Amino acid sequence: MSHMLIIGGGLAGGTAAEALRDEGFDGDITVVAAEAHPPYQRPPLSKGYLAGSEGLDAVLxxxxEWYDERGIRLITGVAATSLEPAAHAVELEDGERLTYDAVLLATGATPRMVPLPGHDLPGVxxxxxLDDSDELxxxxxxxxxxxxxxxxxxxxMEVAATARGFGNEVAILERDAVPLAMALxxxxxxxxxxxxxxxxxxxxTSVGVDRIVxxxxxxxxxxxxxxxxxDLVLVGVGASANTALAEEAGLDILNGVLTDEALRTSAADVFAAxxxxxAFHxxxxxxxxxxxxxxALNAGKVVARSMLGQPxxxxxxxxxxxxxxxxxxELSGYAPLMTDAEIVVRGDLDAREFIAFWTDDGRIVAGMNVNVWDVNDKVQSLIRSGARIDPDRLRDPEAPLEDLIP
Known part of the structure; x- marks a missing residue:
């Protein structure tokens, strides 16, 4: 019987395991999660779960027992230490050796820690x-x-908002002149x-942090x-992809694990999500x-089909x-195309009820709706259309978005 192996206990890995069963795969599935929890998603950790408005069921x-019921072996609290593509095998830190017909690498990322004096003090x-969110x-x-x-x-920024909601004093220190400028x-x-x-x-903003004391x-x-x-210092300066397992196995690496559009890596029967x-888009x-x-959510579904040899x-x-x-x-769009794009705003920027469109030669490459709802599907349709749209119609709230979609 064939064996599908998933390395990673995040959303991509967990979704892939579920999708394999949904696609009718009845062979063996093993999920290896380095943390002591079943696969979970991370957005609530800095939002609702941290605030207490959502419980553990919104995270996991x-x-x-769901995995047991579906015949999925779930290994938690154990990391994979080596991948051998030629042997189709993975070694775990407890010494167990797993062979596979196809393996998915979904090892996630690790937060960067600024190399400041005092960065290793308790309270930083x-x-x-999930354990970080519980501690916070x-x-x-x-x-x-x-x-x-x-x-x-x-x-x-999300943790700051939650912390203020509980009545804490909050300071945010940013080296750039504008917060979120790299993203928006x-x-x-x-x-x-x-x-x-x-x-x-x-x-x-535009400040330099010297040290933590x-x-x-x-x-x-x-x-x-x-x-x-x-009383508490939170470092939020991005994350680095956990590519060590892939690098040591000789996979092609460039700003992550390189894959084709089907999420296949440079090694046979090894996938990444x-x-x-x-991934090639x-x-x-x-x-x-x-x-x-x-x-992570959508790639997990796609990679499951790819692992099964489906288009x-x-x-x-x-x-x-x-x-x-x-x-x-909500923000939909292609970050590499947003940098030099022109922004067209529909709505009231001051009241924070608007849709912002990033346009390149009249074509929409990204759209962000702020306190305006039920429009994301339309924004994505406009992006997919690749059509040039009159900016005056784009910013006119009286022009229905669906009328702008070719």
Whole structure:
């Protein structure tokens, strides 16, 4: 009987296991998760789960017994240490050796830690794992704490919003001039700056963090010579793809594990999905790596078909969402094309109820709806159409979006 092996306990790996069964595969499936939890998704860790508005059921894809019921062997708390493509085998850290007919690498990413003096003090955290969110929640939900966030990316901004909701003091330190500028550009980044300032966050941009200080525990962060008092320091400066297993196995690596559009790597019967996969995108005609939730979810479904030898192509438009205070946002689009695009806004930017479109020669390459709902499918259709659209009609709220789709 054939054996499908999945290395990784995140959304991509868990979704792939489910999709294999949904596609009718009745052979053996093994999921190896390095953490001590069944496969889970990460967005709630900095949003609803951290805030306490969502429970563990919103995080876990399925409880452990779900895997038993479907004949899926789930190994938790054990990491894979080596991959041998020629032998079709994987070695685990407990010494077990697993052979496979096809293997999926979905090993995710690891948060970057800034190499500052004091970065290893207790009280200095990153947020990636379920256990990290539990630890943060235990401290932030008490209120009255002083949280310093290093990095104004999505994780940092979401945690800051949640922390303020519990009555904590929050400072965000960012080296760039505008928060989220790398993701959204300066104009849209300013929307989020204003949002956090209105909610009492001490948001400082264009600053340099010198060191983290404390006697036995983090007690402050020195920024441009000034010490900000801190009970807790969260470092949110991005993550690095966990490609070590693939690199040591000799797979092609370039900003992640290189794959074709069917998520096949350079080694036979070895596939990659999720944060580590730099997959060839058939629409862009270039490789594209995304670390967002929808990428892991949808790639898991596609790679399952590919592992079974079925026709498969991962051509989804990258999608992301965030919730901060009373602002909800969805973003669909191609990040590499957004940098030099022109932004057209439909709606009220000041009231934070609008849709922003990134356009290149009249063609929409990305769209972000802020506190405007039930439009994401239409935005994605506009992107897929590749049609040139009159910017005056695009910004006119009286022109229905569906009428703009060719």
């Amino acid at each position: 894809l399925h409880p452990a 955290m990153t947020l990636r794992r 929640a235990a401290q932030l939900r008490e209120g009255g704490k002083r949280l310093v966030v290093i990095g104004a990316g999505w994780i940092g 550009g300066a104009e849209m980044g300013e929307v989020f700056r204003g949002l956090h300032l209105e909610h009492g966050v001490d948001l400082r 404390g006697e036995g525990r983090a007690e402050g962060v020195v920024v441009d010579g000034e010490t900000l008092a801190a 999720g944060d580590i996969a730099n 058939p629409v862009l005609q270039r490789h594209l790596r995304s670390e967002h939730w929808a990428n 498969a192509s991962f051509d989804d438009i990258p999608y992301f969402y965030t919730d901060q205070y009373d602002l909800g946002m």
